[in-house]
Amino acid sequence: xxxxxxxxxxxxxxxxxxxxxxxxxxxxxxxxxxxxxxxxxxxxxxxxxxxxxxxxxxxxxxxxxxxxxxxxxxxxxxxxxxxxxxxxxxxxxxxxxxxxxxxxxxxxxxxxxxxxxxxxxxxxxxxxxxxxxxxxxxxxxxxxxxxxxxxxxxxxxxxxxxxxxxxxxxxxxxxxx
Numbered sequence: 257x258x259x260x261x262x263x264x265x266x267x268x269x270x271x272x273x274x275x276x277x278x279x280x281x282x283x284x285x286x287x288x289x290x291x292x293x294x295x296x297x298x299x300x301x302x303x304x305x306x307x308x309x310x311x312x313x314x315x316x317x318x319x320x321x322x323x324x325x326x327x328x329x330x331x332x333x334x335x336x337x338x339x340x341x342x343x344x345x346x347x348x349x350x351x352x353x354x355x356x357x358x359x360x361x362x363x364x365x366x367x368x369x370x371x372x373x374x375x376x377x378x379x380x381x382x383x384x385x386x387x388x389x390x391x392x393x394x395x396x397x398x399x400x401x402x403x404x405x406x407x408x409x410x411x412x413x414x415x416x417x418x419x420x421x422x423x424x425x426x427x428x429x430x431x432x433x
Contacts, residue, residue, distance in 0.1 A: 297332040303339055308421040312425035313338045316338055
């Protein structure tokens with residue numbers, strides 16, 4: 257679980273293993289209805305290249321809304337678009353959104369610290385809280401490199417601890433180009 261400061265507001269990122277999703281829309285709507293003061297998004301954790309990746313995407317999304325340069329009119333959809341590296345919302349949702357099955361998810365909530373604290377306690381019954389589902393591992397890295405068609409030369413030319421997170425965040429930042 258990670259807490260990130262975004263100007264005068266905070267964001268919580270949590271990984272949850274083995275969440276049973278009956279209906280993706282209903283699942284997310286249920287979370288949002290129970291926590292109306294928060295912006296909430298849930299993603300397929302398989303598409304997240306570590307906490308650094310989500311932190312960069314959250315900062316980009318937040319700044320895009322602040323500057324009125326976002327791809328979407330809703331912050332929760334902006335996060336999906338940027339994680340998917342795809343400016344088409346419907347396609348991004350199909351790719352990195354939830355599916356009707358048991359799955360590992362990355363859960364993002366944005367709001368006041370007290371509301372985030374309540375949220376983090378309330379969602380513990382969804383599955384096993386686990387940073388491992390968000391962290392980058394060799395299998396996930398191989399999948400993401402293939403999925404995003406990232407050349408080995410680009411990875412070799414990138415200077416960062418989590419090279420893939422930086423590359424994907426940069427792609428998300430350049431979607432309009």
